[in-house]
Amino acid sequence: MxxxxxxxxxxxxxxxxxxxxxxxxxxxxxxxxxxRPEPPTDMSTVHRCDLARAWLRRFELPEEWSGRAMVCRGVRHGLSVVFRRLHAVQARLWLPSDVYPVYFELARAAGLEPASYPTLPAPALPTPPADRRPEYLLVANPSKPLGRYLSDAECAALMSWLRESPRRRVLIDGVYDLGAPFAAGTRRLLDTGAAVLLHSVTKGWLWPRTFGVVLLGPAQTELAAAFRAEPPTSAQLRLAERLLTEHSNxxxxxxxxxxxxxxxxxxxxxxxxxxxxxxxxxxxxxxxxxxxxxxxxxxxxxxxxxxxxxxxxxxxxxxxxxxxxxxxxxxxxxxxxx
Known part of the structure; x- marks a missing residue:
């Protein structure tokens, strides 16, 4: 059903x-x-670079990562941009089969034919060996409807999966993480340099499809131009600034x-x-x-x-x-x- x-x-x-x-x-x-906070009524100018730094500070991440923190219109928008790039490089994409059907809709709209893995009653990572193509695996942390963060053992399995090939990357949907800093497992995966983190104000501030950040890995600068070409509107940037500053709690x-x-x-x-x-x-x-x-x-x-x-x-x-x-x-x- x-x-x-x-x-x-x-x-x-x-x-x-x-x-x-x-x-x-x-x-x-x-x-x-x-x-849900009310939107601002002023017409001030807000710059994406300032918001990227504010987001990094909010989640206790290094401000020197600001050049990799791509401002976007939310996780869906961020995934659309990433998926188009994956199609261009003929990457293999793994999606959780039982988390969010929109993942598959976005991937297919970008021309991809994703493979899948289950997360219930516990995540079962894919086992096929790496090949010559780039390979990306999407995880949500915390995951719904699993209703929890990745365990230490599951994070270790993901890191082992990454080590099997330099062409592998993990995409982390962190939209359900309401804490600051992000969960320990997310930070461990970011430290590998092979993870892309997607986050937004959708759940924490109850403003869907408004503002988000895609934190690229250090070797993924080819995606930066695509994000800079599709910025949020001025109104969305003003709202994001208000949420991150006046409504941080x-x-x-x-x-x-x-x-x-x-x-x-x-x-x-x-x-x-x-x-x-x-x-x-x-x-x-x-x-x-x-x-x-x-x-x-x-x-x-x-x-x-x-x-x-x-x-x-x-x-x-x-x-x-x-x-x-x-x-x-x-x-x-x-x-x-x-």
Whole structure:
């Protein structure tokens, strides 16, 4: 069942049963709408180089990397630019099959035919030997719907994969990382010099498709011209400056609110369902996706919990399902008049 099909199914099920617990909302922007900062009203000029340095400072990365920090309009835009380059050099691309279907849409729009690997119930990196082509592997850290950061062992496996060929690179989608600095695994991969980090204000500041940064590796300057030719608008740059300076605490506030919602979800789940959620997912800061090794149909029929089948996120043969903590039932209690 694909995403659109599931949304129709979800609405029918919730309408038919008032007692069904909705653990299948995915729209974080709607759920946390009151927390999104307002855009600026001034018309000041903001320069991309200043924003690149501000982003590096925000995430405690060396400011001398500013020449490699490419300002863009978000992770989708950044991936589109990167994927066009991969097509030009006839690179092999590996994408997670069960994270975000848009990855495949963007890759195919760029003329690529990506291969895939599963992440549920745990990432299974591809094993084919390296060939003469450039080879790129996309990971999300933290990953959804896995709902956690890469483990030390998984980061070590990625680094081993990189060492097998000087033509290999890792693309890291860090959009779900609400902390600063970035996760230790992300920093370890950046230190290899063979990683490209993509990040944006989409999740932390709740402004999708607005502003992002693609941090290139030291040997990937050929991509810089492509990014400089496709800058954000002046309004997007002004908004980004305001988010990074005046609203620097919003990602922490978002993470705190998501943690509170997760606790409210856990309080409503039967003990056996809660116990089936991996500890790493339950404790990951700012997480709102929780994989559980129980089929969605079983959860709905026997537990009164509406969960998402894995097929909503892409191809995977795992029989488990995904819970989320974004529905109104897990939000703050409404404040009434005294």
């Amino acid at each position: 694909r995403f659109e099909e599931f949304q129709d199914f979800r609405q029918r099920e919730l309408s038919a049963s008032a007692s069904l617990l909705d653990a299948a909302e995915t729209n974080v922007y709607r759920a946390l709408a009151p927390m 919003v990602p922490r506030q978002v993470a705190d609110e998501l943690a509170a919602r997760a606790e409210r979800l856990f309080e409503r789940l039967p003990d056996d369902v809660l116990g089936a959620i991996p500890t790493a997912s339950r404790t990951c800061p700012g997480n709102y996706f929780f994989p559980v090794g129980i089929p969605a149909e079983t959860l709905r029929r026997e537990c009164g919990v509406l969960a998402m089948p894995v097929s909503v996120f892409g191809e995977n043969s795992w029989s488990g399902s995904i819970l989320t903590s974004l529905a109104d039932a897990f939000g703050p209690a409404p404040t009434g008049a005294c």
